[in-house]
Amino acid sequence: MPAMKGPETIQQTKHPADGQLPGASVIWDLPTRLFHWILALAFGTSVYTGYTGGFTQMEIHLASGQLILWLVTFRLIWGFVGHYWSRFSSFLSGPSAIKTYLRHLATGEGSQPAPGHNPLGGLSVIAMLTLLAIQAVTGLFSNDDIMTEGPLAHLISHEASRQLTEVHALCAALLMILVFLHLTAVFWYVFWRRHPLIRSMVTGRQTVSLPVAAPEYRLSWLRLVLALATATLLTYGLINWL
Ligand code: HEM
Ligand code: HEM
Numbered sequence: 001m002p003a004m005k006g007p008e009t010i011q012q013t014k015h016p017a018d019g020q021l022p023g024a025s026v027i028w029d030l031p032t033r034l035f036h037w038i039l040a041l042a043f044g045t046s047v048y049t050g051y052t053g054g055f056t057q058m059e060i061h062l063a064s065g066q067l068i069l070w071l072v073t074f075r076l077i078w079g080f081v082g083h084y085w086s087r088f089s090s091f092l093s094g095p096s097a098i099k100t101y102l103r104h105l106a107t108g109e110g111s112q113p114a115p116g117h118n119p120l121g122g123l124s125v126i127a128m129l130t131l132l133a134i135q136a137v138t139g140l141f142s143n144d145d146i147m148t149e150g151p152l153a154h155l156i157s158h159e160a161s162r163q164l165t166e167v168h169a170l171c172a173a174l175l176m177i178l179v180f181l182h183l184t185a186v187f188w189y190v191f192w193r194r195h196p197l198i199r200s201m202v203t204g205r206q207t208v209s210l211p212v213a214a215p216e217y218r219l220s221w222l223r224l225v226l227a228l229a230t231a232t233l234l235t236y237g238l239i240n241w242l
Pocket of ligand 1: 043199
């Protein structure tokens with residue numbers, strides 16, 4: 001086994017030694033990949049329709065926003081029951097691991113591709129999911145003072161709805177900054193470090209040069225169906241039964 005160093009070490013030391021990753025392995029399971037690409041489309045749609053406004057656009061906005069609420073709810077559940085690399089426990093790191101990772105990044109150490117999200121990437125995933133959740137939930141209570149309001153706006157006072165609409169607008173701006181940073185980081189890895197991250201998010205496969213202990217990929221359809229059903233029940237219940 002070759003000597004392990006750099007950020008790979010940080011990730012590997014956390015993993016249970018109950019399997020070995022060979023060359024090209026499935027890292028991103030199908031649900032995570034579908035989640036990602038549908039999210040990217042729905043996010044673009046939500047931002048475009050939110051800023052352009054107009055009746056049809058806002059109808060689409062309410063639909064794409066609620067789709068994002070459902071997607072994020074699913075991803076939060078999948079973060080506990082999904083395949084190894086989709087679980088939060090596989091990519092959430094403490095401040096010291098992030099610091100070490102940043103130091104290695106600056107010195108160019110550990111430049112071989114490591115499976116899953118790196119410590120900084122893991123942090124940005126959590127930040128994006130949290131902001132997306134806040135964005136979608138505040139949207140439910142927002143109103144544009146003209147003709148469109150979120151499905152739960154009638155439950156609160158007009159003043160409260162106005163305030164949540166402001167949070168909704170602010171959060172949209174923060175999300176766009178985060179997504180910009182996300183894309184910058186991804187393209188930096190693709191073009192500078194030559195790590196084919198985008199291809200991996202499409203095929204699910206990553207070629208990892210270091211042996212890493214992790215369970216082999218096997219999609220559990222039962223877990224997937226249960227996670228989808230729970231996400232549907234939670235979002236439908238929130239929107240329709242409150
Ligand atoms: C076409 C534009 C996009 C590209 C090319 C892209 C690419 C990627 C790639 C390559 C990864 C995996 C990163 C890694 O290996 O650690 C990723 C993960 C992620 N991206 Fe994007 N992305 C795009 C748009 C977006 C947008 C618009 C959002 C959010 C609104 C987003 C949110 C995320 C999240 C949450 C993850 C983590 C996936 C997970 O573990 O569930 N991405 N993206
Ligand atoms: C993550 C998903 C979402 C994104 C990215 C998003 C984005 C936006 C943006 C950029 C605006 C325009 C803000 C401005 O005028 O400065 C907006 C407005 C609005 N959104 Fe969303 N939104 C999302 C989810 C939702 C949801 C789930 C609902 C309700 C079901 C909703 C309802 C509204 C309403 C009623 C407005 C009009 C408020 C106004 O005119 O300021 N949004 N949204």
